[in-house]
Amino acid sequence: MKKKDYLATVLSIVCVSPLVALAETRVEDVFKANCASCHGANLQGGMAGSLLDSTWLNGGTDKSLTNAIKQGIVDRGMPAFASSLSDETIRTLVVYIREAGYRAESQAIQTPTLNKKFNTQHHTVNTRAITSAKGIIWAMDFLPNGDLLYTLRKGELWLLGKDGSKVQIKHTPEVWQRGQGGMLDVMPDPDYAQNGWIYLSYSKKTGKNSSGRDIGITAIVRGKIKNNQWVEQQTLFEAPQRTHRNRGWHFGSRFAISGDYLFFSNGDEGQQNDAQDLTTQNGKIHRIYKDGRIPKDNPFFSQSGALKTIWTYGNRNPQGLVKHPTTNQIWSTEHGPRGGDELNLISKGLNYGWPKVTFGMNYDGTPITPHTNLPGMQQPIHQWTPSIAVAGMNFYTGNRFSQWQGDLFVGSLAKTQLHRLRIKNDQVIEDEIILKGLGRIRDVVTAPTGELYITMNDRQTKTSKIVALSPGK
Ligand code: HEC
The missing domain is CATH 1.10.760.10 (Cytochrome c-like domain)
Structure with a gap:
């Protein structure tokens, strides 16, 4: 024509x-x-x-x-x-x-089933299942002795001994299992060997709204495990009552600990404009002391009406949060809407823009904004359009994969991918898909053995696995 x-x-x-x-x-x-x-x-x-x-x-x-x-x-x-x-x-x-x-x-990329070697850019890799569970494994982290803690979103905390024994920890807080809510992040204190503290985030039902429907919040607590029981619990953060209206969405919530500070994310709870509103916890990354006190040098501590715990705002739903092992910078991954998943470098007081700027659109294909950037708003360090549904992540710090030292591994739910990012001068210079098609990858952690552990779940069978990646030689 x-x-x-x-x-x-x-x-x-x-x-x-x-x-x-x-x-x-x-x-x-x-x-x-x-x-x-x-x-x-x-x-x-x-x-x-x-x-x-x-x-x-x-x-x-x-x-x-x-x-x-x-x-x-x-x-x-x-x-x-x-x-x-x-x-x-x-x-x-x-x-x-x-x-x-x-x-x-x-469509071209497809990882072979477990226990089969495959090649990636820098390493040949092998995979093996460590454990499996009914439901969604949301988070995991190692204790200094090599035992592994993991949460099941339906409301359970488990301890997997390095000898393979497995036990559910009793008397953990009752969770509100709704939508994306449930038992969420778990993280032992970096000084666990001295103090025994373990941090937990979960969604908690707090009442009913004016139409009689259940509402809740993201709750942040810490406690200890003694004789396989959760004891000595302390509440570290609960949002003020006037802000409780979550019906099941965008709870966050991941932890990062740096020195005496505990950072945690609270998603926008489905109220996108709240992310720009400093009087609510929604769409924010917060900073408190590990014992729940609020640092006086938080950026909005003295601003009247603002929540004193806020560290950054304009964050849609960050479900990855991590401290860099050497620079101590805080990095976060944030779910975009349809398009515009982000990797952000989190710095005091900054506005990350949601929903005024985004690379994405609404799930139904309608626009949110033409703006991918505006003055006074932070650009992501890296963004994924289409969305891969970015979840938990961690820097690799083990000794088994020599070529992966310091690389950031990011899990993807929707695209069932594990991404390896190489970051140089705060720029992503490599974004490699290491693994694809085995399950929705929600958390990543370096094991004391030097292996890389990931959690994955399958929506069809409603089961999860923890899988170890080791060099395939
Ligand atoms: C009348 C025919 C026609 C219509 C209608 C049309 N395009 Fe195109 N488009 C073309 C032609 C011809 C080119 C030149 C390059 C090529 O042939 O692909 C082009 C190029 C493009 C490019 C640039 C591709 C490049 O290589 O950089 C984009 C993007 C694009 N179109 C998007 C759209 C979108 C989105 C719409 C609807 C809003 C649209 N087009 C409607 C004919 C059309």
């Missing part, structure tokens, strides 16, 4: 069809009405080129795709959409193109 014909096609769609006004809502409809006639219903190409491959006219950056859609590429027959589609809708189209391209590309 000639250039004129392309234009005629598009003019008839853009100017005549009433679909376009409607189509401003969901990206699937916008694409169908405005783009599919040339690029194909599945972006595979037709009259115009494929939007799935990685062959681009201008490098394929977000900016070049946005410009192509806005201004068109008139001499090739790509019409301009700046006057018919809003900036925020054009942003959703870029996310949509990324999603489709990613689907096409990552």
